[in-house]
Amino acid sequence: MIEFSQVSKQFGDVEALEEVSLTIQDGEFVTLIGPSGCGKTTMLRIAAGLEAPSGGRVLVNGDTPENACSQHQIGVAFQRPALLASRTALKNVRMTLEITGREGALSPDELLTDFGLGDFHHHYPHQLSGGMQQRVNIAAALVHNPAILLLDEPFGALDELTRESMGEWLGGVLNRSSKTVIFVTHSVEEATILSDRVVVLSARPGRIAEVIEIGLPRPRSKAFRTDENFLREVARVRSSLYQAVELSA
Ligand SMILES: Nc1ncnc2c1ncn2[C@@H]1O[C@H](COP(=O)(O)OP(=O)(O)OP(=O)(O)O)[C@@H](O)[C@H]1O
Ligand SMILES: [Mg+2]
DSSP: OOEEEEEEEETTTTTEEEEEEEEETTTEEEEEEEEESSSSHHHHHTTSSSSOOSSEEEEEEBBBBHHHHHTOOEEEEOOOOOOTTTTHHHHHHHHHHHHSSSTOOOOHHHHHHHTTOOTTTTTOOSSSSSSHHHHHHHHHHHHHOOOOEEEESSSTSSSSHHHHHHHHHHHHHHEEEEEEEEEOOSSSHHHHHHHHHEEEESSSBEEEEEEEOOOOSOOGGGGGGGHHHHHHHHHHHHHHHHHHHOOOO
16 A cells, blocks of 8 residues: 655645555556656655655555565656666666565566567667667566556657557556556556556646546556447546646636
């Protein structure tokens, strides 16, 4: 369980977050959506123990994020793949284990194969497409088998169709594991198809404008994107986002 209790964050004169309270249950997929600069990345960095809140606190399974991280309970992937150019896909994934140790870890070979990269273990990042690099990046975040995954716009740089496939693939991978995920995206469709709940944030300072339960059955395949129930949920999230932006304008 991840608990944000009245979390505020100040960077000098800039108030990035204001009293954000949110509890995320084990196994839940929660997406943060909101205008640029509203503090989504800051929330993830605080949950990962990379940034300290100015007010309030975050607990990860009752402990500090720093402790959760040092116990390798958390995996993080950001928008730009953090791959080393001089290492193959496989060696990039193995690199996480050099930091975290191998205890309880997944097999890097099996993980890459599972991610559809069976023929690319020994390719270097520049020999991979953007979507493939992003899969290696997420594999590196998953290989130590963390209970919690923090994903900051992992598909932001991809074209829409690749993005849809990646979302479907991520949904499939997560359905078979039962990880707790905090996901950040600017895409209302992506948020709706992947999430159990969508947290809509207002413009800076980020506050929670609305938390929307996505009442759609799983699995949610690509065909589901044209289903009227899906489109109704998308409209609900979109109008909430419009309202959040208007409120803060
Ligand atoms: N290390 C930092 N030092 C100073 N200001 C920062 C720092 N990190 C973030 N900020 C400020 O905090 C605010 C929130 O930033 P953050 O990156 O969390 O936004 P975001 O919601 O992730 O935006 P985007 O959708 O563009 O990625 C911004 O005004 C940003 O300028
Ligand atoms: Mg961001």
